Amino acid sequence: MHFVTASLALNIIAGAALPARKALYYDIPPPPSPEPIEVIELPLPPVAPSLETGACTLDINPRKTGCIQRELGDYEFQAGDFSPDGNHIIVNVKFVGAPKAPDPASIYDGEQLILVKADGTTFNNGDTWKCLSCAVPEGQQKLLDPQRDYPHVFRSGDKALWGHNVLDCNGHQLASDECTAQDTHIYPIYWAVIQDGVEKNGAPRELRLHPDDIHFGWSSFTNSGGQNTFFGRLQFNANPETGNILAPRYELVDVNLLYDPARSQRLTAKGKKIMIHDDAIGIGELRGFSGTGDEIIYIGPTWEANNIDVSAIHVVTGVVRRLTEHPEYTDPIAFSVDNKWFVAMDTRGSNRQMFMSGMRHIPPLIDLITVTVASSTRNNGNRRFFQPILIDGYGDRGDYFGQQVNAEGDGSAGAVNDPNWNGRADPAFSHDGTKIVYWQAIVTGRECGGLNPLPCPVPTTQGQREYRLMLARLTSRTPQPVPPVFDVPDQLPWATPFPPGSNFPKDSQRLVAGSYTLRGRISGHAIVKLTSSTSDQSRGYDTVAVNYTNYADVEGYILNGWEKVTSTILLPNPWDTLVDWYSDIEETGVVSATKRTSPDGFHLQIDAVANIFNATGTLTTTINGVQYKQPANGT
Secondary structure: OEEEOOOOOOOOOOOOOOOOOOOOOOOOOOOOOOOOEEEEEEOOOOEOOOOOOOOOOOOOOOOOOOEEOOOOOOOOOEEEEEOOOOOEEEEEEEEEOOOOOOOHHHHOOEEEEEEEEOOOOOOOOOOOEEEOOOOOOHHHOOOOOOOOOOOEEOOOOOEEEEOOEEEEOOOOOOOOOOOOHHHOEEEEEEOEEEEOOEEEEOOOEEEEEOOOOOEEEEEEEOOOOOEEEEEEEEEEEOOOOOOOOOOOEEEEEEEEEOOOHHHOOOEEEEOOEEEEOOOOOOOOEEEEEOOOOOEEEEEOOOOOOOOOOEEEEEOOOOOEEEOOOOOOOEEEEEEOOOOOEEEEEEOOOOOOOHHHHOOOOOOOOOHHHHHHHHHHOOOEOOEOOOEEEEEEOOOOEOOEOOEEOOOOOOOOOOOOOOOOEEEOOOOEEOOOOOEEEEEEEEOOHHHOOOOOOOOOOOOOOHHHOOEEEEEEEEOOOOOOOOOOOOOOOOOOOOOEEOOOOOOOOOOOOOOOOEEEEEEOOOEEEEEEEEEOOOOOHHHOOOEEEEEEEEEEOOOOEEEEEEEEEEEEEOOOOOOEEEEEEEEEEEEEEOOOEEEEEOOOOEEEEEEOOOOOOEEEOOEEEEEOOEEEEOOOOOO
16 A cells, blocks of 8 residues: 655746636635545456456456456546445446356456445455446347446436446446346437438537436537537436437437537637637536536636646536646546545646646637647657646645645556556546545557657556556545535526537637737737638638737736747648647746747647657747756657
């Protein structure tokens, strides 16, 4: 066991952080002190030596309750959240090596949903896990959807979200002995959309369950590589008559498009003057809900140049607040049920993004065309740099950037802070607030060995499994009561109703090509020029050039210099982007900092799906003499 007794040193430099924001809270308390955290690895079913039928032998599993595969694969392992009692965690696994039917052990085959004990006890058969979906009769899982990621337990404890399915145990708690395969039904989730005049099931992704067990949030890609986000209500239909899934199903109805045409852009123009809107609603990717469900958590427009953060918006009032501010990248996130804490998977501490985002309080102007590239550099293919960070509910502020949950350890192979083990989505709190669960994957494949200087590690897990399930106990805390869930309306006042067949509204606020001025909130100005390679200026732009003169949005952070970036999408792949970047910015006052490219510029090509860094030239940020350089190609 390993104990965390001090926070990770997450400050960039003394005084280099944004002062505490008071947009939502009138009296923000001082940051909490670090607390003790005990981190352990939880046991999973044993690993099969191969994928061959019968490879899961009695020697490996004497109870004949299944073996799982060693490799991670795509979404074949994923941890979810806790059961209401806090003693069980829901997990998606892939069983392999089962014997042929009619052997009773043949049911432990393929992608399945299990519960894992989190309290050191076992189920009645002696296992630390229980399969929820194995052996469910075919008639009780008609048209099971193959998408089975992001498992979540309903607050009621008798149902589970399993990708695009709902597993229902007929009123029994999932962890109880009464929840058997014979009592279980698995229903597909159906989102009615109209394509070419025909109703069919839509393509939601990363479904997130609202704490009220009734509403859902989700994202969905567009054909051009963009993304929209939605909110709707879950409704059971035992006898559907329309669409392409004619079986008992849970339907997403009363759908909201999370879009307000009056507040859609962080940057707008009035004449030739650019204005920055901190209350803009730009929900790029939905990441879940607050613990009581009063806020939607999302990744949206950047608040500072190249700094990808997580924001929250109130479901009724539409008030927006920024949750994270560290220059590194934040993505998966989960709140405690009382809203007092959240845990985020973040690259802070790795310095992965600092070469482009380390200089604070640069307005998000070049982000008009670079945001996809900035978000893509956080990974190196299958090597990720996320670690779990515990932050209080008020978020990053001042020099407070939270506490790394798994900071303590010697960094050796298999240690809780072994850098070769990368945090994945999603972490979660137990309902009483005393435990956190998260999972990790070890780097494999092209991202180690060969020309890449980083070595291929050998997993120390049972069977050399490439993934592990981690439990963090917040040992100084006492169990807290679960507060009431916020009564969220079906139609959010600031969102756009989106019944089947709706068209996406056109965005009239987006900046068009031209020359503009942005006045600093404290001093100075920036001259901004947006240009396009096409003659039709209304179709957008691919180059942003900015010249700063004594520009300051925050007292004591003064910018001078210039930056110019051109972005080219390398069709036919809408995710593959080339940026040609030139920068020479100096920041004075509280800090002495520069952000500079080499004389020939910085030229980065990166695929947002593959995340393989490949650049020529350099981009370097220096803060008080500390240099932050870009990753080496291929790393």
